[in-house]
Amino acid sequence: MTSVPLTKFGAELLxxxxxxxxTKERRIVIDAIAEARSHGDLSENAEYDAAKERQAFVEGRIAELEGKLSAAQIIDPTTLDAEGRVVFAATVDLEDLESGDKVSYQIVGTDEADLKLSKVSVTSPIARALIGKSAGDVVEVQAPAGPREYEILEVRYV
Known part of the structure; x- marks a missing residue:
């Protein structure tokens, strides 16, 4: 299995x-299955079917998380010898050269990405354009609306 890059915070969330x-969801599902079984005939028991589906989802998610955590490569950017370059887990302050808008993004693993929290996946077009660059560099990002140019204002390792 290939390694899954995660920040320390992302690994803690998983x-x-x-x-x-x-500890909680499994117990709830087991109780729901037991309750549904107590109602008798399982062949036409919608509660039982729903509880079994929920159990399959919970067990699948547990297996998925265990797999990701066992393959996790937890990266702490403060321990990297990045010398001001954009690396995984770095926070990058950017200025859109066309509009003058300023934004900040942290480059994280795919499981941690959340644009509302300014966290972009390492596989996203903007992250791929930024990796390896330094403050003062201008990067072109192939966005869905067309190419955009950003200047890297600052690279931080938090």
Whole structure:
């Protein structure tokens, strides 16, 4: 299995979700199945079918999270010898050269990406354009609306 890059924060979120699924969700599903079984005939029992589907989802998600965490490569950007370059887990301050808008993005793993939190996947077009660049560099990003140019204002390792 290939390694899954994660920030320390992202790995903690996955561990918390895994713990929640194993300790609470499993118990809820088991109780729901037991309740549905107590109603008798399972062949026409919608509650039983729904509980079994939920159980399959929970167990599948547990297996997925365990796989990701076992293959995780947790990257702390403060320990990297990046010398001001954009690397995985770095936070990058950018200025759109056309509009003058300023934005900040942290480059994270695909499971952590959340644009609302200014976290972009390492596989996204903007992250691929930024990796390896330094403050002062101008990068062209192939966005869905066409190419955009950004100047890197600052690279931070938080």
């Amino acid at each position: 561990k918390e979700e895994l713990h929640q699924l194993k």
